[in-house]
Amino acid sequence: MPYFQKQIKKDFSFFQYKNTANSFIYFDNAATSLTPKSVINSIKKYYSTYSSNIHRGVYRSSMIVSQMCEETRHSVAYFLKTQDIDTIVFTSGVTESINIVAYTFILNNIRKENEVLIAITEHHSNIVPWQRICKKKKCKLISFYLKANKILNWKDLVKKLSNHTKFISVSHISNILGINNDIRGLIQYAHKKGIFVLIDGAQSVSHASINLSIMKPDFYVFSSHKMYGPTGLGVLYINQNIKESIANFHTGGGAIKSVNINETVFMPLPQKLEPGTPNISGIIGLKSAINYINTITINNIEKIELHIMNYAENLLKKMENVNLITAFRKSCILCFTLEKIHPHDITTILNEYKIAIRTGFLCAEPLLNYLNIHSINRMSIVFYNTVNEVKRIYYILKKIKWILRK
Amino acid sequence: MTIEKINDLYQDIILEHNQTPFNFYKMKKATNYFKGFNPFCGDQIEIFCNIKKHTIKEISFWSQGCAISKASASIMTSLLQNCTIPEALDMFSLFYQYLTINKKVKLTYKMRELVIFQRIRHFPIRIKCASLPWHTMKSALEKKSI
Numbered sequence: 001m002p003y004f005q006k007q008i009k010k011d012f013s014f015f016q017y018k019n020t021a022n023s024f025i026y027f028d029n030a031a032t033s034l035t036p037k038s039v040i041n042s043i044k045k046y047y048s049t050y051s052s053n054i055h056r057g058v059y060r061s062s063m064i065v066s067q068m069c070e071e072t073r074h075s076v077a078y079f080l081k082t083q084d085i086d087t088i089v090f091t092s093g094v095t096e097s098i099n100i101v102a103y104t105f106i107l108n109n110i111r112k113e114n115e116v117l118i119a120i121t122e123h124h125s126n127i128v129p130w131q132r133i134c135k136k137k138k139c140k141l142i143s144f145y146l147k148a149n150k151i152l153n154w155k156d157l158v159k160k161l162s163n164h165t166k167f168i169s170v171s172h173i174s175n176i177l178g179i180n181n182d183i184r185g186l187i188q189y190a191h192k193k194g195i196f197v198l199i200d201g202a203q204s205v206s207h208a209s210i211n212l213s214i215m216k217p218d219f220y221v222f223s224s225h226k227m228y229g230p231t232g233l234g235v236l237y238i239n240q241n242i243k244e245s246i247a248n249f250h251t252g253g254g255a256i257k258s259v260n261i262n263e264t265v266f267m268p269l270p271q272k273l274e275p276g277t278p279n280i281s282g283i284i285g286l287k288s289a290i291n292y293i294n295t296i297t298i299n300n301i302e303k304i305e306l307h308i309m310n311y312a313e314n315l316l317k318k319m320e321n322v323n324l325i326t327a328f329r330k331s332c333i334l335c336f337t338l339e340k341i342h343p344h345d346i347t348t349i350l351n352e353y354k355i356a357i358r359t360g361f362l363c364a365e366p367l368l369n370y371l372n373i374h375s376i377n378r379m380s381i382v383f384y385n386t387v388n389e390v391k392r393i394y395y396i397l398k399k400i401k402w403i404l405r406k
Numbered sequence: 407m408t409i410e411k412i413n414d415l416y417q418d419i420i421l422e423h424n425q426t427p428f429n430f431y432k433m434k435k436a437t438n439y440f441k442g443f444n445p446f447c448g449d450q451i452e453i454f455c456n457i458k459k460h461t462i463k464e465i466s467f468w469s470q471g472c473a474i475s476k477a478s479a480s481i482m483t484s485l486l487q488n489c490t491i492p493e494a495l496d497m498f499s500l501f502y503q504y505l506t507i508n509k510k511v512k513l514t515y516k517m518r519e520l521v522i523f524q525r526i527r528h529f530p531i532r533i534k535c536a537s538l539p540w541h542t543m544k545s546a547l548e549k550k551s552i
Contacts, residue, residue, distance in 0.1 A: 342472035344447045348415070348532060352408045361448035368448070374470045375448045403412060404421060404473065 005304070008296070008384050011036045015384075025355045025389045030175055030203060030333055030380030032225045035289075039229060042288040043281045053277055055254065065280060072287040073270070076235055079290045080220065082212040084240045089270040090278050093234035094202045095125040097221035098169070100236055100273060101198055102129040104247040105219075106167055107137070109196070114166040115140045117195075119152055119181075120370050121174035124363045126200050130169060140164075145370065150177050150326050154186070167196045172204035176364050176378065177326045178333030180208060184215050191216070196242070202226055206382070207305060207332045209298045218242055224282060229289035233282035236273070243269050252276050296383065304383040305332045312381060312390045319394070321401065325376060334379045335362075338397065341404055343377045349403060353396045414525040415532070416473060423477035428484045429466040436466075442542030444534055449475055451539055453546045460491050465543070472535055474526070479539035481519050491547050498540045505533050 009015045014026065014034045026034060052062040054069050069090075077085045091097045110116070116130050120143045134141040142165075144157040152170070168190050173180050183199055190197045198219040201210065206227035212220055217239065224233040238246060248255070248266060255275035257265040266272050293301065312334055316322050325335035337343060347359040358378040361368045368376065379393065433454035442451045451469035455462055465486050467479040486494050501520055504511045505527070513520055523536050 342470075344449070344472040344532075344535065345416070345474075348529060349412055352412050359447060365448070374450075403409075404416060 005384065005386050011038070011292070012384060013037055013040065023354055025385075025392060027355065027357045027379040027381065027385065027389070027393065029382040029385075030226070030378065031358055032231065033206065033228045033382060034384065035230065035285075036228055036292050038292055039285045039288040043230060043285045046281045046284045054280055065284075068287070069278070069280060069283045072283045072290075075287050075290045079294070080210050080212045080237060081214075082237065084212075084237070087238040087240060087243050087269050089236040089238065089273045090283055091221075091234045091236050091273075092232055092279070093223040093225070094123075094200060094221050095234075097219075097234050097236035098125055098198070098200070099129050100249045101219050101221075102133050104249050104273070105242070105245060106130075106133055106196075108247055109245065110137050110139055110166045112138045113140075113164055115142055115162060115164045117142050117144060117157065117160060117165055117168045119143065119170045119174075120145050121152065121177055121364065121367050122169070122171055123175055123200065123202070124365070126169055126171060126198075127366065139166075143366070146177075151179055152181050154182075157186070158189075161193065161195070165193070165195055167198070169198040169200070171200040171202070172210075173207065173331045173333070174364070174367070175203050175333065176335050176362055176367055176376070178203070178331045178335070178380075179326060180204065180331050183217070187215055187217050203331070203333070206293060207301065209302070212237060224286045224289065227289055228292055230279075230282040230285035233279045233286055235286075238269065246272070249273055250275050254278075301383045305381055308381050308385055308387060308390060309334065311387050312379065312394075315390060315394045316397075319397065322397070325371070325373070332381050334381065335376045336379070337373065337376055338400070341400060343375045345404060346377055346397070346400055349400050350393070350396055353392075355393055355396060357393070411528065415529055417522050417525075419519075419522050420473055420477040423480040424473040427467075427476050427480035429480065429487075430468065431466050432468045433464065433466045438546045440542050440546035442538050442545065444471075444475075444538050446531075446534060447472070449535070449538065451475060451479060451542050453479075453539065453542045455543075455546050457491070457547075462486050462489050462491070462494060462547075467539060467542075469539075471538070474523075474532055474535040475538050478520075478523065478536040482539050482543060485517065485519070486543070494547060495544065498544050501540055502537055505537055 012034050050061045050065045052065050054066040073085055073088050076088050091100060116134055116139060118127060118130060130141050142160050144160050145153055147153045172183055187197050196218040199217040201220050201222040205222040220237040222235055225231040252275035255267055255272050257267055309332060316324060316336060321339040323337045338346060343359040347357055350357055360375055362378055436454035437457045438455040440453050449471040451467055451471055454466045456464040465483045467483055469476060469479060497517060504513055526532055526536055
């Protein structure tokens with residue numbers, strides 16, 4: 001495995017610059033993952049060789065680029081194991097995807113006194129749009145909580161479901177707890193009751209095998225930059241069963257069949273939700289990112305990450321003053337605090353030792369309030385991290401105690 | 407080199423203030439109060455003031471902040487006891503300039519203890535930690551009553 005990982009590091013130019021980044025240890029992959037050279041090269045190739053707009057030109061480069069973008073749609077569908085290619089929509093990221101669902105579907109399908117259910121673990125991007133929709137429609141936004149071992153409490157969910165519940169929005173893997181939730185069971189249960197479900201796959205798409213044809217959610221969203229792709233691009237998957245009920249979000253060119261001065265006929269999905277010139281280089285880069293993941297394979301990624309996560313967890317447990325936030329069924333996220341030392345001081349010192357981790361409330365303030373924690377540190381591990389890097393952070397964390405005279 | 411840079415930031419005085427801060431309590435009968443918030447790291451700080459005849463008779467704070475913000479609040483509250491409101495606001499703007507704008511800004515003799523935050527310029531992301539208590543104090547003085 002060490003040899004394999006040494007080879008993997010060569011795929012990322014981040015590790016090869018000879019100035020600052022050369023020995024930097026990157027443990028903030030849940031915020032954004034590093035970009036492999038193959039992805040950078042594909043983006044570079046677009047700008048240097050083709051650089052045309054899509055679906056507009058009847059010349060060679062435009063046709064090639066249009067085809068490349070549609071190939072990405074096929075790659076995404078194949079990657080998510082679904083045959084619904086025409087309901088894979090390119091967006092700017094998870095935040096926009098969730099807003100699109102909120103304003104093109106939920107807004108038109110809920111009425112006064114309906115309820116929207118979310119988990120307490122949600123990222124702000126999966127809370128705030130629902131707050132706004134609920135205020136607008138005078139609906140209730142209800143959250144369900146966790147068991148003692150910090151797994152989502154399905155009994156609490158069932159208790160909070162009522163005839164008024166219209167929609168559930170849950171993350172597949174929480175960006176703080178890192179627990180892989182049993183989404184399939186939730187979706188089946190909700191569908192029996194006629195409730196629509198959105199799954200936020202931001203943290204799961206590059207770490208776990210996703211099979212939408214088995215999961216069958218109504219909506220599945222993820223961002224490209226958390227799966228080794230470029231920033232500014234995301235994907236919204238919409239289930240075939242509800243595609244006719246999706247209204248327009250932004251409108252403009254590219255999303256229309258015909259326009260006269262008073263009336264517009266819109267294209268079907270996915271173009272309906274993709275007006276204007278899309279993030280073409282991003283879409284092309286996403287295809288390379290998916291190819292990159294497929295070359296290593298999700299199975300290998302899961303194995304390597306599990307190995308490093310277990311090692312990191314066992315090592316951190318040895319420290320006297322460390323509190324691990326979760327200790328069960330973790331995916332690739334390890335959150336911790338050190339007693340009497342503020343997380344922000346920890347990250348500042350780690351930064352001086354060229355280690356990048358994340359600190360703060362990680363865009364999940366309701367969860368931290370619920371856990372009665374004020375601020376945390378997060379290490380998010382992926383396959384290019386190594387056991388030696390974990391040893392290094394452990395060594396520095398021990399040193400911090402001494403530096404801050406605790 | 408690394409350890410020297412870290413020690414520059416986390417000087418002994420800062421660490422001592424962090425461990426045993428001055429005026430670290432929730433005042434019961436405050437005339438002015440404000441809760442400051444740093445959305446970047448989630449730190450919250452509460453400033454309590456007792457003001458009589460435009461003079462700060464008593465000032466205290468309560469926070470769960472980092473070493474830098476706690477030390478800054480501790481020194482600030484000890485400096486501002488018995489200051490008039492205009493004096494406090496002047497100190498705020500001078501210290502803020504000292505942290506952010508100009509290397510040539512010199513602190514007054516009364517504010518000399520704040521020189522320990524000089525090195526924070528090398529850690530731009532932490533400037534807000536040191537200035538949060540001061541911004542919160544300013545908001546509290548602007549008559550944000552409890």
